[in-house]
Amino acid sequence: FVSGGSVSGLDFEPETATSWEAGIKAELLDNKLRTNLSLFHVTYKNFQTAQSGTNFPSLFPTPPFPAGFSRVVGTVIVPQGGPVKAQGFEFEATAAPTRGLTIGGSLSYTDTKFEAVNPVLTFVNRGDYQPSLRSKWTGGLWGQYETGPLFGDATFMLRMDGLWHSLFWAT
Numbered sequence: 001f002v003s004g005g006s007v008s009g010l011d012f013e014p015e016t017a018t019s020w021e022a023g024i025k026a027e028l029l030d031n032k033l034r035t036n037l038s039l040f041h042v043t044y045k046n047f048q049t050a051q052s053g054t055n056f057p058s059l060f061p062t063p064p065f066p067a068g069f070s071r072v073v074g075t076v077i078v079p080q081g082g083p084v085k086a087q088g089f090e091f092e093a094t095a096a097p098t099r100g101l102t103i104g105g106s107l108s109y110t111d112t113k114f115e116a117v118n119p120v121l122t123f124v125n126r127g128d129y130q131p132s133l134r135s136k137w138t139g140g141l142w143g144q145y146e147t148g149p150l151f152g153d154a155t156f157m158l159r160m161d162g163l164w165h166s167l168f169w170a171t
Contacts, residue, residue: 004046013046034094041087047080047114049131082116103143109136135165 004014023038088110096102117129146157 012048015044015046015048018043018045032096036090036092038090039087040089042085044084044086047084049080080114081118082114084112084114086110086112100146100148101144103141105139105141107137107139110134111136135168137164137166139164 004012019040019042021038021040023036026035027033028035088108090106090108092104092106094102094104112131112134114129114131122129140161140163142159142161144157144159147155149155
């Protein structure tokens with residue numbers, strides 16, 4: 001649930017989500033390997049999207065808004081339109097093959113469908129709606145090594161992380 005409200009004189013309804021998730025967790029090989037898998041589906045109603053006012057001057061006609069208002073308004077909330085449906089999966093694994101060494105990884109996929117998109121959002125891109133910051137695939141790998149006590153309770157730890165995502169629109 002995301003509350004409704006009004007920003008810069010533009011009213012918007014509360015956003016709600018109806019979802020289900022199913023998953024399984026497993027510990028294998030004498031607890032040296034842990035895995036998590038989840039599948040999900042969600043339907044959003046009154047999906048809200050934050051946008052720059054400069055992208056949508058038609059939302060602020062003169063009058064009643066002062067000339068140039070879209071350049072100074074900053075972020076506005078634009079109702080996306082019809083329902084938004086997303087489904088996908090998330091998978092994580094963590095392994096501790098030897099004392100002090102832990103490695104892990106994750107992979108997720110989300111397929112999002114935007115139905116009956118608000119014409120205000122499609123006007124900017126000549127009829128096409130490209131939601132920003134939504135990659136279909138994301139993944140990560142990491143590794144960590146921690147020594148036993150070196151002196152007292154002090155240890156030495158090395159860690160490396162890597163993240164990846166498929167292409168997405170940044171604006």
